[in-house]
Amino acid sequence: MATREEARQKREEKLDELHEKLTGAVERLVTGEDWADALRFAARFRSRSFNNVLLIWEQHQAAFEQGRVPEPFPTYVAGYKQWQQLGRQVEKGQPGYQILAPVTGRFASANPSDPASWYGLNRGEKPKPGEVVRSRMVGVRPAYVWDVSQTAGEPIPEPPSPVLLAGDAPDGLWDGLAQQVRAAGYELMRVPHEGMIHGANGLTDFEAKTVAVRENMDPAAQVKTLAHELAHVLMHDPDQEDARQHRGIGEVEAESVALMIGAAHGMDTTGYTIPYVAGWAANVDGKEPVEVVKATGERVRKTAAGILDQLDTAQVPDGTPPGLDRDAPRPARSKDRTAATVAEPEHSRAPEPARARGL
Numbered sequence: 609m610a611t612r613e614e615a616r617q618k619r620e621e622k623l624d625e626l627h628e629k630l631t632g633a634v635e636r637l638v639t640g641e642d643w644a645d646a647l648r649f650a651a652r653f654r655s656r657s658f659n660n661v662l663l664i665w666e667q668h669q670a671a672f673e674q675g676r677v678p679e680p681f682p683t684y685v686a687g688y689k690q691w692q693q694l695g696r697q698v699e700k701g702q703p704g705y706q707i708l709a710p711v712t713g714r715f716a717s718a719n720p721s722d723p724a725s726w727y728g729l730n731r732g733e734k735p736k737p738g739e740v741v742r743s744r745m746v747g748v749r750p751a752y753v754w755d756v757s758q759t760a761g762e763p764i765p766e767p768p769s770p771v772l773l774a775g776d777a778p779d780g781l782w783d784g785l786a787q788q789v790r791a792a793g794y795e796l797m798r799v800p801h802e803g804m805i806h807g808a809n810g811l812t813d814f815e816a817k818t819v820a821v822r823e824n825m826d827p828a829a830q831v832k833t834l835a836h837e838l839a840h841v842l843m844h845d846p847d848q849e850d851a852r853q854h855r856g857i858g859e860v861e862a863e864s865v866a867l868m869i870g871a872a873h874g875m876d877t878t879g880y881t882i883p884y885v886a887g888w889a890a891n892v893d894g895k896e897p898v899e900v901v902k903a904t905g906e907r908v909r910k911t912a913a914g915i916l917d918q919l920d921t922a923q924v925p926d927g928t929p930p931g932l933d934r935d936a937p938r939p940a941r942s943k944d945r946t947a948a949t950v951a952e953p954e955h956s957r958a959p960e961p962a963r964a965r966g967l
């Protein structure tokens with residue numbers, strides 16, 4: 609008969625194995641075609657100068673206030689002809705945003721180290737043999753750009769996005785998680801819709817000590833969100849010493865814990881978890897998404913084991929959700945999203961606005 613210690617060890621192995629599979633699934637997603645298409649599209653938009661970003665934001669906000677664009681933040685921004693090259697057309701009656709486009713000139717020199725030797729080339733003029741040519745900005749001219757929401761046409765390639773879970777919640781799981789939220793000193797609230805929590809599915813407020821989950825989703829999605837928020841409560845209180853960290857890492861951790869809690873109850877969260885974790889992991893500067901996920905393994909396992917320990921629900925011995933198997937189909941893509949957001953905010957500290965980018 610297995611002792612308690614053996615049982616614990618077995619579960620830890622199971623959780624480690626789950627985490628490895630999650631890491632593998634994230635890797636497959638971020639190396640897949642949809643992901644690559646989205647990156648290639650984004651790469652066609654280069655960063656603009658700080659001044660132009662401000663100009664775009666200001667004019668986009670004004671357009672939003674006048675009801676001409678649906679979202680307050682600009683995402684992909686490009687010139688009229690550039691949108692046409694991407695298979696999209698600026699819609700009638702949409703005025704562009706005026707920015708200052710750099711004007712460059714070409715200069716040539718036979719002796720580059722001598723500043724006095726450089727002279728300007730006219731349009732089409734060729735340098736003399738042996739001369740070096742360089743381009744330099746010589747001024748600015750007004751130009752017009754449009755946000756993607758002012759255009760119509762070919763769909764924007766996007767990374768796969770999280771799909772809300774459907775169906776029932778495992779028996780007793782909501783109550784068990786709710787108890788742990790309250791035991792940590794937080795009040796648990798159910799709100800009618802996402803409009804009350806900044807468009808998120810759930811919200812942990814470390815100052816007010818409240819956790820909110822929206823009720824207008826299926827019970828399975830609600831209970832997964834509660835597990836995600838409980839992980840934030842246990843791991844990310846800014847007053848705890850080891851809790852302050854990059855937002856993206858915090859989201860990867862909380863959602864990975866939710867996957868483990870779900871898996872232990874035979875609930876497959878992968879359609880939501882994998883794109884969500886991949887999206888946030890890809891947003892940690894200077895690190896590969898897979899490395900980000902890998903590095904959280906130990907903390908995630910400990911937190912998940914701690915939560916599972918305190919639940920008196922019926923847990924399945926082999927909790928690998930089918931979506932984590934290598935041959936399983938990839939999560940479905942939702943069709944109604946605009947580009948450049950990473951993932952739905954599962955909870956909300958306010959999501960970072962997408963940066964204005966332009967061709």
Ligand SMILES: [Zn+2]
Pocket residue numbers: 836840858859862954955956
């Ligand atoms: Zn979160």
